[in-house]
Amino acid sequence: MIGRLNHVAIVVPDLDAAVKQYRDVLGADVSSPLDLPDHGVTTVFVNLPNTKIELLLPFGENSPIAKFLENNPSGGMHHVCYEVDDILVARDKLIAEGARVLGNGEPKTGAHGKPVLFLHPKDFSGTLVEIEQV
């Protein structure tokens, strides 16, 4: 069912520092920061030949990643995102297999403008999984 790994999201405490780590130290292609007030994050993409790393900094009040950063003040890997062809078909199969979909079970528009859902980390060996319809 799942297809490509769309991205790995890493929450960072300092976006400028993270950009330097990926652009200058690791020598990767790094995008400009983009504020996404509706999602409560500022994003920077690290464009690798086969996938992306998404660097995330909390934006504004009530950012969904603020708590993660409190618990992980140095930052850390936050979630992996897998691509699916049809998010409703994927959701129904996941629920039928016993996986828990976070929120109200209806896809939301993710940071890339595509329908997304998040799955409970306890059902995936402690890893927060996002699925995105591409």
Place this chain on the structure above:
Amino acid sequence: MIGRLNHVAIVVPDLDAAVKQYRDVLGADVSSPLDLPDHGVTTVFVNLPNTKIELLLPFGENSPIAKFLENNPSGGMHHVCYEVDDILVARDKLIAEGARVLGNGEPKTGAHGKPVLFLHPKDFSGTLVEIEQV
């Protein structure tokens, strides 16, 4: 400098359960388990179209991931691995840029039989980074 994302490594407390999560629930192509006594892990690969997820279970005494599992009993994302063309050139550039290479600085043979090095998570926003010469 870095190229493809070679894999994302996820430490799991129960490999059979993790295989079911990835093969049966997420519908991915999953390899058979492989014990790597020299590395202190048992691995299962989730083969995605563009990269791999590496599921890791501690193997034997003194597994290098035993402590991680103690701290994260549900499991969790452990490291990301980026490909490089020449690991010694990469290492020297990383050190010149101020990044800390773990261990004695000499590449070891990784779980895939290729030369690898690990970089200090504090220098990469809380993320353990492996580089692998491919």
